[in-house]
Amino acid sequence: KAGVTQTPRYLIKTRGQQVTLSCSPISGHRSVSWYQQTPGQGLQFLFEYFSETQRNKGNFPGRFSGRQFSNSRSEMNVSTLELGDSALYLCASSGGDTTNTEAFFGQGTRLTVV
Amino acid sequence: AQTVTQSQPEMSVQEAETVTLSCTYDTSESDYYLFWYKQPPSRQMILVIRQEAYKQQNATENRFSVNFQKAAKSFSLKISDSQLGDAAMYFCAYLSGTYKYIFGTGTRLKVLA
Numbered sequence: 388k389a390g391v392t393q394t395p396r397y398l399i400k401t402r403g404q405q406v407t408l409s410c411s412p413i414s415g416h417r418s419v420s421w422y423q424q425t426p427g428q429g430l431q432f433l434f435e436y437f438s439e440t441q442r443n444k445g446n447f448p449g450r451f452s453g454r455q456f457s458n459s460r461s462e463m464n465v466s467t468l469e470l471g472d473s474a475l476y477l478c479a480s481s482g483g484d485t486t487n488t489e490a491f492f493g494q495g496t497r498l499t500v501v
Numbered sequence: 502a503q504t505v506t507q508s509q510p511e512m513s514v515q516e517a518e519t520v521t522l523s524c525t526y527d528t529s530e531s532d533y534y535l536f537w538y539k540q541p542p543s544r545q546m547i548l549v550i551r552q553e554a555y556k557q558q559n560a561t562e563n564r565f566s567v568n569f570q571k572a573a574k575s576f577s578l579k580i581s582d583s584q585l586g587d588a589a590m591y592f593c594a595y596l597s598g599t600y601k602y603i604f605g606t607g608t609r610l611k612v613l614a
Contacts, residue, residue, distance in 0.1 A: 430604040
């Protein structure tokens, strides 16, 4: 069974640009969540999608957005990039209900904003 | 709001010895799940062990076990017979019905040969 796949693995962008990150969950998983990991703030929850609907959102500005497609693949977009957006972005998939709580993580996308 | 606290930024253990990583959390909910995840240098987060709050019995997975004290809101991880491959960042995490994992700040575990 293939794991969670995140693309690209590494990204360098300039301030003011926008970026789109992709996450393909484990087959059969309907929930995809996104986290930002930085040395200073640790792992911060961005949002969670289940069957194309956003069920929960973290405390991030509106520049951070996401969506989920009918095949459960998810994308995250960050517009008007700032230096502080440099981070490791992790995607996790799970069954999405209380009987399938384990989150399986991808290897992350390392975003560097210069 | 729920919070997860890991008060040990770094721990060291000799190979083959036992080490305990601490985690406390705060919540007003009665139904939730607790996890320990491991993040090696490869950055891949790997589930180590899971505990359902309604279960009084402490979870065990091979060399890994937890001490879950619900009243004290404490969830520590014990690693027995430590191996070099156990060296990693360990994150304690909380999950409730909001489908949002809340992570602690992590404990870096060093295993000394």
